[in-house]
Amino acid sequence: MSERVQGYNFAYLDEQTKRMIRRGLLKAIAIPGYQVPFGGREMPLPYGWGTGGIQLTAAVIGDDDTLKVIDQGADDTTNAVSIRRFFVKTTGVGTTEKTTEATLIQTRHRVPEVALKEGQTIVYQVPIPDPLRFIEPSETETRKMHALQEYGVMHVKLYEDIARYGHIATTYAYPVKVNGHYVMDPSPIPKFDNPKLSESPALQIFGAGREKRLYAVPPYTRVESLDFEDYPFEIQQWDEQCDICGCDNSFLDEVITDDQGGRVYVCSDTDYCHSRSEDMVSNESAGIKKTVALEQTKTPEMTCE
Amino acid sequence: MNNAMMDAVQAANRDSSMQAEQPLLTVDGLTKLYAPGKGCMDVNFNLYPGEVLGIVGESGSGKTTLLETLSARLQPDRGSILYHQKEGAVADIYEMTESRRRQLLRSDWGVVHQHPRDGLRMNVSAGANIGERLMAVGNRHYGDIRKVGLEWLKAVEIDENRIDDQPRTFSGGMQQRLQIARNLVTNPRLIFMDEPTGGLDVSVQARLLDLLRNLVMELQLSVIIVTHDLAVARLLADRLMVMRRGKVVEQGLTDQILDDPQHPYTQLLVSSVLTP
Numbered sequence: 001m002s003e004r005v006q007g008y009n010f011a012y013l014d015e016q017t018k019r020m021i022r023r024g025l026l027k028a029i030a031i032p033g034y035q036v037p038f039g040g041r042e043m044p045l046p047y048g049w050g051t052g053g054i055q056l057t058a059a060v061i062g063d064d065d066t067l068k069v070i071d072q073g074a075d076d077t078t079n080a081v082s083i084r085r086f087f088v089k090t091t092g093v094g095t096t097e098k099t100t101e102a103t104l105i106q107t108r109h110r111v112p113e114v115a116l117k118e119g120q121t122i123v124y125q126v127p128i129p130d131p132l133r134f135i136e137p138s139e140t141e142t143r144k145m146h147a148l149q150e151y152g153v154m155h156v157k158l159y160e161d162i163a164r165y166g167h168i169a170t171t172y173a174y175p176v177k178v179n180g181h182y183v184m185d186p187s188p189i190p191k192f193d194n195p196k197l198s199e200s201p202a203l204q205i206f207g208a209g210r211e212k213r214l215y216a217v218p219p220y221t222r223v224e225s226l227d228f229e230d231y232p233f234e235i236q237q238w239d240e241q242c243d244i245c246g247c248d249n250s251f252l253d254e255v256i257t258d259d260q261g262g263r264v265y266v267c268s269d270t271d272y273c274h275s276r277s278e279d280m281v282s283n284e285s286a287g288i289k290k291t292v293a294l295e296q297t298k299t300p301e302m303t304c305e
Numbered sequence: 306m307n308n309a310m311m312d313a314v315q316a317a318n319r320d321s322s323m324q325a326e327q328p329l330l331t332v333d334g335l336t337k338l339y340a341p342g343k344g345c346m347d348v349n350f351n352l353y354p355g356e357v358l359g360i361v362g363e364s365g366s367g368k369t370t371l372l373e374t375l376s377a378r379l380q381p382d383r384g385s386i387l388y389h390q391k392e393g394a395v396a397d398i399y400e401m402t403e404s405r406r407r408q409l410l411r412s413d414w415g416v417v418h419q420h421p422r423d424g425l426r427m428n429v430s431a432g433a434n435i436g437e438r439l440m441a442v443g444n445r446h447y448g449d450i451r452k453v454g455l456e457w458l459k460a461v462e463i464d465e466n467r468i469d470d471q472p473r474t475f476s477g478g479m480q481q482r483l484q485i486a487r488n489l490v491t492n493p494r495l496i497f498m499d500e501p502t503g504g505l506d507v508s509v510q511a512r513l514l515d516l517l518r519n520l521v522m523e524l525q526l527s528v529i530i531v532t533h534d535l536a537v538a539r540l541l542a543d544r545l546m547v548m549r550r551g552k553v554v555e556q557g558l559t560d561q562i563l564d565d566p567q568h569p570y571t572q573l574l575v576s577s578v579l580t581p
Contacts, residue, residue, distance in 0.1 A: 135426075148404045152411075152441025156426070159433045159440070162447055163469050228447040 004092035011058040012090045017041055021059035021214070025205060028216035033178030034146070035129050040212035045082070050108060051209025053125035054083060057106045060121060060205075061087065066094045068102035073110040073251065073268035080108070097271045109172070111193040113250045113272040116202035118219065124187040126208040129215065131175045131185040151183050154226055162231055171236065177224045178217055191225065192235045192251045198223040240265040245276035327389050329354050329495060329527050330375070335384035337374045338551065345371040346551045348384070354494070357521060357528040359542030359559065361535060361574070367551040368531040369499055375529060376416055376497040377406050391494070411441050415488030419500040421480035424487070425472045431458065431483055432468040438491045457486040461516060478509035482516065489520065498530040502537055514540050535578050539563055547571045 009015065017039070024038040043051040061067065067087055071080040075097040083106060084095050096102050099112040106123040116122060132142040135153045145151070154175050161169040174191035178184050186197055187206055197204065197217060204217040217223060227233040241248045243264040250272060252265040267273035328351035338344040345367035352358055360368050373379040375386060377398050386398050391413065398406060410416070418424035425434050435457050436450040444450055455465050461482040463475075472480050481501060488496060501517070502510040518541060521528055532538055538545055539559055546556040547568065555568040566572045 144403075148407060150407065150441065152437055155440040155445070156429055156433045156437050159436055159447065159450065160429050163430055163432055163451075227445075229445050230448050 005089050008090050010091055011061050011087065012044075013041065013055065013058045018059040021055060024214050025056070025059065025216060028205065028214055029203070029218045031182075032217055032221050033182030033184040033215060035213040035215045038212055038214055040209050043209065044086075047210040048127065049079060050083060050106070050125040052207030052211075052214070053106050053108070053123045053209075054086070054207075055209060056123045056205050056207040056214060057083075057087065057104065058090075060123075061091055061093060061104060063091070063093065065104045066096050066102050068096050068099065068105045068271075069107075070105065070110060070112070070269075070271075071108045073112075073253075074270045076270065098275070099271055109188045109190075110251070110268060111189055111196045113267070113269040115196070116200055118201040120202040122202055122204050124189070124204065124206040126185065126187040126206045126213075127210070129185055129206070129208040129211050129213040131173075131183055146182060149181065151177075151226075154183055155228070158226060158228065158231075162228070168227065168231055168233070174233075175226050177226060179221050179223075183226070184215060184217075184223075186223075190236060190251060191233075194223070194225045194233070195235065238265065242267045242273060245273045245280065247273070247276060326353060327395075328352060329356075329389050331385075331387040331389075331395075332375065333385050333387075335371070335374060335381050335386065337370055337379060337381045339370075342550050343367070344551050345374065345548070348546075348553055350546065350553075350556065352495075352527055352529065354527055355525045356544065357526075357530065357542045359538040359545045360529065360531045360548060361533060361538050361545060362548035363574075364533065366548040368533075368548055370551075371548070372497055372499055372529065372531050376414065377410055378416075411438055412491045413494050415491075415493040415496040417481075417484055417488055417496060417498040417501050419503050421472065421477070421484050424484040425480060427473045428471060430469045430471055431463070431475070434472060434483060434487050435490050438487065442491060453490060457490055458483075460489075460520070461486045462512075476509075478505050478513060481505065481513060485517070485520070489524070489526075492524070493526070495527045495529070498528060500532055500534075501530070502532070502534065510537075517541060535563060535575065547574065 011018070021038055024036045028034060028036045040051070041055060043054055045051060045054070067084065068075070069080045069084040071077040074080060087093060088095060099105070099114040103119065104121050104123070105112065108125045111122070130142050131154065132145055136142050136145065158168050158170065161167070170191070172190050173185055173188045174194055176184055176186050176194060176197065186194060199220050199222065201219050203219055205214065206216065207214045225233040238252050240252060242250065242252060244266050247267055251268045253268045255264050255266055257264055330352040332348055332350050335348040336346050338346065348371060350358070360371060362368050370379065374381045380399060387395050388398050389395050398409070416424065426437070432451060432454040435454040439450050439453060454468055458465050458468060463479055463482055472483055475483060502513055505513065514537060520526065521541070530541060542559045544557065545559045545562045546553050547562065547570065548554065549570045555562060555566070555571045562571060563575055566575050
C-alpha cells in the first residue's frame, strides 16, 4: 500500500470526533434500531454522497482493516472509487473487492450477495433515517411515536400500496422492525436484501450525515419486514438470469444495450459476478459467449496511487 | 352496519349499566386558564354511559379549551378527570402514563374535529383513514381491515366505491361523515365532538345530525359535543352546560334549559335564536 498523505489525522477525522461517534455507536448497538443523534462533521464530499457512512467508517477503521466500498453493489462506480481512494489516502489501509476478504464494508444501497460472517462490519449510507418522517414532520412527535411503539401509520402506507396496486409496491427502503421494538429504515437497499439483515453474524451500522443520526443492528438480531397476514412480505424475483455468470438468484440490474430495445441482465453485485465467472473459466465449463462477456465487463484491478 | 359488532357493543353497555350506573367520566374542579377569564374555570360534572352532553356558549367562552382538556390533549392547571375504564378500574387521565393515555385516545375514545382536515389524513385513501385506528391497535389483516372499511362507509352513507379515493376529493359533508366513521371503527365508548356541523349547509347539517343521532342510539355512545347552535344541542344532547367567560353558568336537562332558562345569559342566548 502507498504512503498515506501527510497533514491529516488517521482517517481524516480528529480523535475526539471519532470518540464521539464511537460513543454514539456503542449506544446504538445497545439499543438496536434506535436512532442516536451525533455531531455530524463537514466532510470533503457533498451531503447525499455518503457523508454519514464515511464518518462511521472513519470512526471505526484501524490499521489492520481491509476495506471494501460498494455503490449499488458495484466496486467500480464513482462513489465507491472515490470513497475507497479517500480512505487509502488518509489511512493507508489495504483495500479489496472481495466480500470474503474485507473486514469493513461501506455500502450504498446494497448488501453483498455472499453471506457476511462474524468479525465483519458493514456500514450503510442513509439519506433519511426516520421511517415515520413521511407521515409526521415533527421530530419530537416521531421520537414519542418510536418510544411508545405507535407504528400503526407504517401499515397505513402498506395498506395504500395494496389498495392502489394490488400488492405491496414498496421496493426499497422497506421498513423493518428490529428486535421486536424499533421500526427502522434499512436505508434504500432493495427489499431483496431485507432478509439478509436478520440474524446476520456481522455488525451492521447505519449513518445519516445530513440528518446527523446513526443506528445499528448488532450481530444475530432479529429483523422483520412489516407486512399483512394476507399479504406477506416478498422479495423481488426475475425470470431472467445474469448474462455474464448465469446466476438466477441474485439481484439483477437491467442494462439497455442499444436503442432497438436490446437489454441484458447482470448481477448488481460485481464481485459476486466476477468470482462466479472466474470459477466457470477455471472449470473450463464456460461457453465462448460467456467468456467474451466476461472480458468485456472485467474491470482493471484496483490500483492505489 | 355489522350486526354482531352492534350486539357486542350493546351487550357491553348492558353489562356496564348493571354495575349500578357508575359515571363514565367524573370531572372535578377542572381549570385551564390562559389569562384571567380566558379558558375554563372550575368545571364539575358527571357523564354517564350512553349520555350526550352538550356544551354551548358564545365564541371565546372556553368551550373548545374545555373539550381539549377533557379529551386528554391539553394539560389542565387544576382539577381531576376520573375515567371509568373498560376493565372496571377508575383512573385520573392525567395521572396515567402517557402511553396509556394515547392508547385510550385511539381505542376507547374518539375526537371529531370541527375541520375534517384536522381529523383526517388528506393524502391517503378513505379506506386507509378508516383502517388506521384498527392498524394502530394491532390488526394486521388487509382483507379484514378493508371489509370493516366498507361496512363503515355504508354506515355513514358514503358510496362504497369511493373507498380508494382520497378525502380531498370528497365534499365537506362527506369528509365530516368519514371523520365520524374513522373514529367509530374501534367501538369507542366516548366521543368528543367540536362543532361537527359547523361550515355545512343546512340540509347537509340535518342529514349529518340524523346520522349522528342514530349512531349514538344504536351504539349507546357517550358524547360530549361542543356547539354554538342551539338547534343541534336540542336535537342531540340529553343535558346541556352553558358557558360564559370560562365559567359554567347553568347546567341541566336540555329541554329544561332551553324552555325555561334561569341565568340571564342563557335567557339572552335562547332569545337570540332566529326563527325563519
